[in-house]
Amino acid sequence: MRTVLIILLSIGLSNGLKAQSMKPSLLKDSVDVINYAKKHSERFNYAPNATFRVSYNKNNNKWTYKSATTRSSYEGDCKYTNGCTIYRCVTIQVNAMSGKYTIMKDSTKVFPNYE
Secondary structure, eight states: OHHHHHHHHHHHHHHHHHHHHSOOOSOOSHHHHHHHHHHHOTTOOOOTTOEEEEEEETTTTEEEEEEEEEEEEOSGGGGGTTOEEEEEEEEEEEETTTOOEEEEEEEEEEEEOOO
8 A cells, every 4th residue: 555655646746847848938929039140140121121020820820920011122143223122031930948049040132133
C-alpha cells in the first residue's frame, strides 16, 4: 500500500513539473511581432508610408510579417523614361515559441513609367 502511494505521488509530481516547465509563447500577438521585428531585423521597413500585414499560422506556430512600400525615382535608366516606380516588399517569418527567424526576404522591383 505504501509503495503504491509513493508511486502515485511521484507520477503526480512529475506530471505537474512537466506542465510548469512548458515554455510560454514568446510572441503572443501582432504588436509583439512588429516590435520584435523592429528590434532584431535590419531589413525591417521603417518608411512611414509602409503598408504591412501580420498573420499567424497555427499549424506551424509561426508569425509572418509582410510590408510593402512604393517610391519614385529618376536615377539610372529611369532618367530616360518618365521616371520609375520602385516597389519594395519585406517578408519576415518568426517562430512564436523561440523567436528565431525562419524566413527573411527582401525583394525590390522597378517599374518604368512610360507615358
